[in-house]
Amino acid sequence: MKLYYTPNSPYARICRIVADAHGLTNDLELVRVPLRDTTSTLIPLSTMGRVPVLTDGDLVLSEGRHICAYLDEKAGVAPKVATYGDWPAVAREAEALAFLDAVTVWTRELRRSEDERSPFLLQVEEEQVVRMIAHFDNILKAPAGSPALTYENLCIAVAMSSLDFYELAANWRSGYPSLAAWVGAYEAMPIIQDSVPTAAAMNLFTR
Ligand SMILES: N[C@@H](CCC(=O)N[C@@H](CS)C(=O)NCC(=O)O)C(=O)O
Numbered sequence: 001m002k003l004y005y006t007p008n009s010p011y012a013r014i015c016r017i018v019a020d021a022h023g024l025t026n027d028l029e030l031v032r033v034p035l036r037d038t039t040s041t042l043i044p045l046s047t048m049g050r051v052p053v054l055t056d057g058d059l060v061l062s063e064g065r066h067i068c069a070y071l072d073e074k075a076g077v078a079p080k081v082a083t084y085g086d087w088p089a090v091a092r093e094a095e096a097l098a099f100l101d102a103v104t105v106w107t108r109e110l111r112r113s114e115d116e117r118s119p120f121l122l123q124v125e126e127e128q129v130v131r132m133i134a135h136f137d138n139i140l141k142a143p144a145g146s147p148a149l150t151y152e153n154l155c156i157a158v159a160m161s162s163l164d165f166y167e168l169a170a171n172w173r174s175g176y177p178s179l180a181a182w183v184g185a186y187e188a189m190p191i192i193q194d195s196v197p198t199a200a201a202m203n204l205f206t207r
Helices: 010-021 064-075 087-110 119-139 151-165 177-187
Strands: 002-005 029-032 053-056 059-061
Touching: 002 010, 010 064, 010 087, 010 151, 053 064, 059 064, 064 151, 087 119, 087 151, 119 177, 151 177
Parallel strands: 002 029
Antiparallel strands: 002 053, 053 059
16 A cells, blocks of 8 residues: 655644554555645546545545545454444534644645735634634543544644644643643654654645
8 A cells, every 4th residue: 555645734644643553554655745746646646636645556545534444444443434324423523624624724825925825714714723622622621541543533633733833823722721631642642743744844835
């Protein structure tokens, strides 16, 4: 299997964490690719040119959630993605993914030069994200045992990590202690620490 990724993509990060948690790293070749490069090896695989993309023989998966479900199956473990039928879990996972999407749109807009940024978009994303942080603070508590590496929880954990990396929603820890304790449990895990975003790994094609 090959996973096409960029080091700071939160969606690809979730897949890397899941592969690691399942002991599949030796079965997974990581292929770092540039984004928005028409000559990239990614484009023939996935016309959208987004990461993550997972290939296994002829199979090409280009959605992080599907990649995680496939890795669950490969590892022979119970699905860590919500299964249709368990609708409350599906609803929670959708909310977590929508939060990650909002954080991603916000951070992408901030990677544009200042004169190109849309104040409207920045305001919309900030409002959504801050509202969701308050919501998660209401419903999440630090896990009693080892934090569950479900797709839902990883969406929230990596999204909060992206906010920290881009220094957004500053001081959220003091305003939202319950969420801070929940995130702290994930941050303490070596498997999470191994993939934190770094300035050195910023993709060259950032527009
Ligand atoms: N729905 C996709 C979203 C993937 C996505 O948006 N990836 C971003 C990187 S974080 C990307 O490749 N964007 C293409 C670009 O910025 O040109 C998933 O969950 O995997």
